Amino acid sequence: MRVLTARAAGHLKAGRLEQAARCYEKLLQKTPNDLTLCNQLGIIYDGLHEWEQAALWYQKAVEQQPGMAAAHYNLANVLHQQGKDNDAIKAYQRTLAIDKYNLAAWNNMAAILYDQGRMAETLTCFREAMVVFPESSALHSACLAALNYIPGISRVEEAQAAKEWWLRHGREQRRRYIFANSPAAERILRVGIVSPDLRDHSVSSFLLPLLRKHDPGQITIFCYANVSRPDSVTAELKSLSPYWRDISTFDTGHAVRAIMNDRIDILVDLTGHMTGGRLDIFACQAAPLQMSWLGYPNTTGLPTIHYRLTDYETDPPADSEPFYSETLLRLPVFLCYEPPVLDIYPAEPPCLRHKYITFGSLNNPAKISPPLLELWAAVLKQTPDSRLLLKGLSFDHQEARERMRGLFARHDIQADRLLFRGYTPSRSEHLLVYNQVDIALDTIPYNGTTTTFEALWMGVPVITMRGDRHAARVGESIMGRVAGPEFCAAHREEYISLSFNLAQDKKRLQRLRKELRSQLLSSDLCQGASFCRQFENICRQVWQQWCAKTA
Numbered sequence: 001m002r003v004l005t006a007r008a009a010g011h012l013k014a015g016r017l018e019q020a021a022r023c024y025e026k027l028l029q030k031t032p033n034d035l036t037l038c039n040q041l042g043i044i045y046d047g048l049h050e051w052e053q054a055a056l057w058y059q060k061a062v063e064q065q066p067g068m069a070a071a072h073y074n075l076a077n078v079l080h081q082q083g084k085d086n087d088a089i090k091a092y093q094r095t096l097a098i099d100k101y102n103l104a105a106w107n108n109m110a111a112i113l114y115d116q117g118r119m120a121e122t123l124t125c126f127r128e129a130m131v132v133f134p135e136s137s138a139l140h141s142a143c144l145a146a147l148n149y150i151p152g153i154s155r156v157e158e159a160q161a162a163k164e165w166w167l168r169h170g171r172e173q174r175r176r177y178i179f180a181n182s183p184a185a186e187r188i189l190r191v192g193i194v195s196p197d198l199r200d201h202s203v204s205s206f207l208l209p210l211l212r213k214h215d216p217g218q219i220t221i222f223c224y225a226n227v228s229r230p231d232s233v234t235a236e237l238k239s240l241s242p243y244w245r246d247i248s249t250f251d252t253g254h255a256v257r258a259i260m261n262d263r264i265d266i267l268v269d270l271t272g273h274m275t276g277g278r279l280d281i282f283a284c285q286a287a288p289l290q291m292s293w294l295g296y297p298n299t300t301g302l303p304t305i306h307y308r309l310t311d312y313e314t315d316p317p318a319d320s321e322p323f324y325s326e327t328l329l330r331l332p333v334f335l336c337y338e339p340p341v342l343d344i345y346p347a348e349p350p351c352l353r354h355k356y357i358t359f360g361s362l363n364n365p366a367k368i369s370p371p372l373l374e375l376w377a378a379v380l381k382q383t384p385d386s387r388l389l390l391k392g393l394s395f396d397h398q399e400a401r402e403r404m405r406g407l408f409a410r411h412d413i414q415a416d417r418l419l420f421r422g423y424t425p426s427r428s429e430h431l432l433v434y435n436q437v438d439i440a441l442d443t444i445p446y447n448g449t450t451t452t453f454e455a456l457w458m459g460v461p462v463i464t465m466r467g468d469r470h471a472a473r474v475g476e477s478i479m480g481r482v483a484g485p486e487f488c489a490a491h492r493e494e495y496i497s498l499s500f501n502l503a504q505d506k507k508r509l510q511r512l513r514k515e516l517r518s519q520l521l522s523s524d525l526c527q528g529a530s531f532c533r534q535f536e537n538i539c540r541q542v543w544q545q546w547c548a549k550t551a
Helices: 002-013 017-030 035-047 051-064 069-081 085-098 103-115 119-132 137-147 155-173 202-213 232-239 252-261 279-284 370-382 398-409 427-436 450-457 474-482 492-504 506-522 528-550
Strands: 189-195 219-225 243-246 266-269 289-292 307-311 327-331 358-361 387-391 418-421 439-441 462-465
Touching (some): 051 069, 069 085, 069 103, 085 103, 103 119, 103 137, 137 155, 137 279, 189 202, 189 528, 202 219, 202 232, 202 450, 202 528, 252 279, 266 279, 307 528, 327 528, 358 370, 370 398, 439 450, 439 492, 450 462, 462 492, 474 506, 492 506
Parallel strands (some): 189 219, 189 266, 219 243, 307 327, 439 462
């Protein structure tokens, strides 16, 4: 036994998992009731990506000892890998019934609910976790992020929830630093960008124009990358930024000191309350001026973030200011898109081959709320024989597809009218899916942004609907600039009629297929140099105001 145990441990330490598994199986023959060995075997097969074998051993452990929280948790993870998400959720729930302090179980369960588009349950999960971990600012941020996806949440409620984050997690971190920055109004400004998304992420498509085309005689850009898994896009961004700082392992104090040592004048947050954000840094106020931009469609609630970059379409002056803790700075357009450098082109509309219209959405399934699903069902009913193509990582799993079919069945939409596409490993493959779509349908109330740009780049028109806040107005802001207001509905009935009318006009769909890319590229949404001048000018204006106050 001792020799076999030592041999198993040696194989495990050396990474020889198959040999370790054989040793542990022999040990189990001698001690069949050793549940620790069952769990260990599950971990080994988990490491070998042999999910079925791993699940069998974890299942054996929990059957013989139902109170073994670690085995329930490990089983839940493997069930998720197998695509058995409903069973995985139950296993996480059993884990938490035994050990409510397993934060990973809370987060993993919420992630599955999110991927399935069950946002109300996702929010409930995070709120229950907050009761257990009241000091967790990350959990509180996750609740705020989830609110953006749920219809019927008032802007007052969102603003109050953001303010509560500041009161619970930010206020005590605030420091009254004396900044050593020179108050010269016309000097070159040092602008810091803080983000976890400096990688293959949609945010990068909008940051690249600024890194490429800013005027170094006006601003110097420092990138503070909170990136745990760098990739090829990280390398490209880094090559464009001589002042690159990896802060992924920095605690709050270390990060703040690094930023202050760089004498940053304006610090810009690209994430808000989304995953991986570093609002802890902004709560401390690491620079004289701080801004929110791009990655989060709402107020952060932090009074230490002084400004938010936006535009007149997404945040009109008449009804926006009361819901932001930040002062709104309106550019002619709040973002600029860099199209991919890929040798792929729009194909003919698929309706010419199939003799039916294919509507589509490549947005995150988390944005498919119950009212939106009902709206899309009405679109399908209005256009006989049409199909709806949905793409998302969760649709690789049969359970997710069956769930979506069941939801549409409640609105009398048959399963054969739904088409699913799952994960695509490359951006090219992702974009080529648009060649299977005639008309893209925007998500409500949380519009697509990158997906709308990608659809237009592939010649696919997008039907959108104007809402009452930034996240619900981005679609109109983009489509109005590129294709005109006739793609932007004011209400539900118009959304349905616009979709129907466009579906009837095959010649127009052919024409749009050929024209939309050039219209996008010629719009002010893709003018990098012009956007950079506007960004630099707004930075200069607020800096001059700060200098005047300092003087």
